[in-house]
Amino acid sequence: MIYLLPRLKRMSSILTISKRYKQTLYLGLGSFLLFSCSGKIEENKAVESISSEFSTPISRDFDQIKEEGVLRMITRYSSGSYFLDHGIQAGFEYEFIQAFAKSHGLSVEVIIPAPNQSPIELLNNGKGDIIADNLTINEERSKWLRFSRSYNKVNQVVVVSSALGYTPYQVNELEGIPITIQKNSSYYPVLLRLMDMGWNLELNVIEEERSTESILMDLARGEVLATVADDHILQASKKYIRGLIEGPVLTQNDEIAWALRTNAPILETQVNSFLSQHMWMDEYGTPKRSEFLNVLRKKYFEGSRQMADYFNPVKDQQKMGALSPYDSLMQQVAAEFGMDWVMLTAVAAQESKFDSEVVSWAGAVGIMQVIPKYSEQTADSLLIPEINIREGARILSEHIQHYSYMDSLESWSFALASYNAGAGHIADARRIAMDHNKDPNKWADVAPSLLKKMEPKYYEQTRHGYARGIETVQYVQNILNRYNTYKAIIVLSQESRPEPKGILGFNNLKIAG
Missing domain, CATH: 3.40.190.10 (Periplasmic binding protein-like II)
Structure with missing residues (x-):
């Protein structure tokens, strides 16, 4: 699992405001207005230009x-x-x-x-x-x-740390307690509206993107004293994090959509x-x-x-990794074959969901769903993750080499399709594409032709016959989609991974039995 929990003390841009400083803050903020509720700031000129921040749909x-x-x-x-x-x-x-x-x-x-x-x-x-x-x-x-x-429908509630030493039950009891809040959250304008009504609140406003959960973890560590959360997120968090105390309800029945x-x-x-x-x-x-x-x-x-x-992303040392329990092995094997380890991981996720013991109806085995009759390994040995991943990568690498004259995205698309359906069916689809004046070297042109191999008038004229084309087209698309998502997750993991604190990365986690 990924550790995406930036520590509050590392934040470089936190605004601390109280009621007497609120007007100054209004003049310095423009983008937060996007997430404002009913509290309008009539004199703030940022309202007039906010639409320029977003392109026309x-x-x-x-x-x-x-x-x-x-x-x-x-x-x-x-x-x-x-x-x-x-x-x-x-x-x-x-x-x-x-x-x-x-x-x-x-x-x-x-x-x-x-x-x-x-x-x-x-x-x-x-x-x-x-x-x-x-x-x-x-x-x-x-x-x-x-x-x-x-x-x-959710309620917004104040959450305080047990380190505070007491529980505030009313809004007026929040005076003097710094409330840490993300600027572009739905909680922030609610607090501003309360300040408009005369409540003297002190806000630590975080400029960076943070999840509610990560701020709750900071609170559990005692690094912040109070924040706001939707009640369903709070109730789920309290089952696994100690030190979260529910305070006053700020809003009720907010609609989520x-x-x-x-x-x-x-x-x-x-x-x-x-x-x-x-x-x-x-x-x-x-x-x-x-x-x-x-x-x-x-x-x-x-x-x-x-x-x-x-x-609890690091509760089991064997399950550590940004993407899967097999990150290090994927990296090692991918390097041996000169391929992208993230793409190899995306293939494994699609094939087996990383289940090393799964056997398909067609006899495909293990993490990479290798079919023994097309493999250099025995069926029993393919149940060993390292052997299975290496064998799957070898087969995939051969397909990539077959399409090496194409650019990277095209060669991967055709290689994935061949890994799923077999090179013969893909060759048939490319011939159909040419018959329809389409480019046989572009997956976007060949994919519709592969779908035609589900129709008798087409597959009866091909060398390899019927193919479940829709499954292969979706297979390729799903892996490419997952690859893009995995790449984004890796970036987030690298940018926001904190130093571990305690055996579980923080000290106040509790695990339900």
Whole structure:
């Protein structure tokens, strides 16, 4: 698992404000207004120019997404949205988006913004299609985003450290307690609004991107005294982190939703249709949820072991690694064959989810799902991770060499397709592409031809016959999507990995039995 928990003392830009300094702060902040709730600052000229920070949304609606076959999800690496669980993609938002995508035959590509990169800009320029990150609907965000119907309701609560020595139960009892908060969170404008109402609060405002969980960990270490969290994140965190004390509730029944471009009405309709099947209000106004949504909530927010794994990324020395339990072995083997270890890891995740003992219906064995009859190794030896990964890399390397005259992305695409379907079927698809005046050296042209090998009028004319083309096309797309996500996770891991503190990386973690 990755350790993405930057230590507060390393932060270089933290603003400390109290009521008497609030007006000065307003003049210095522009970008935070994007995440403001109802507290408007009439005289702040930054409001007039904020729209210039975001490009006009591109024209890309559900029809274009369906044609491409990929839904791009913008999210953060956090326990409530998306993370790797021993190398496997997980998270409440990720699984929920996957369910929507699957209902429309789409694959999902996860886009993780770089530090200080705007999710809205990624959305507007078409790098992503939907922001799924436990976003609270508020007035200011709605100026730049189109929100889906709500799928969750949460309360914002103050959380204090046990190091404080007492529990504040009312807002007036927060005076004199520094509250650490991320600037572009939905919590920040709520606190500013309270200050507008006359409460004397002291805020430590973090400029950098931080997850709620990482600030809660700082709080558990005693490095900060107070923060704000959504109640479902707090309740999940309290099961695995000691020293989190719940204080006063600041807001109730905030609506959580996905965010879309303002000019994607067809996607909005499809998303809302999906969400209406999973959360609705009964005649008394009480939220009702589908069995699937209840299972997801229980899995990620009500005490599952996956949450423990997220909060405890180094509990097992054998499971350390940015991407999987086999990072070091992947790096070693990839170096031997001159290939990208991240891509090799993405293939393994797609093939077996890193299960070294799995055997498919077709007889493929182990992490890289090597078929013994095409291997130089025995079936029993292929159950050994090192042998299996090395053999899979050898076979994959041969495919890459076969397409070495192409550029890197094309050679990888064709090699992956050959690894999945066999080189013969890919050769057939390239011939079909040429028959239709398409470029046989471009995967984008060959992929539709591979789909034709599912139709009798085409496959009966080929050397290798019928092929499950849709599976191979999705296989290639899924691996390339996962590769891009893995690369982003590695960048985050390298930029934000703290020095370990205590046997588990911090001292106040507790693991439920």
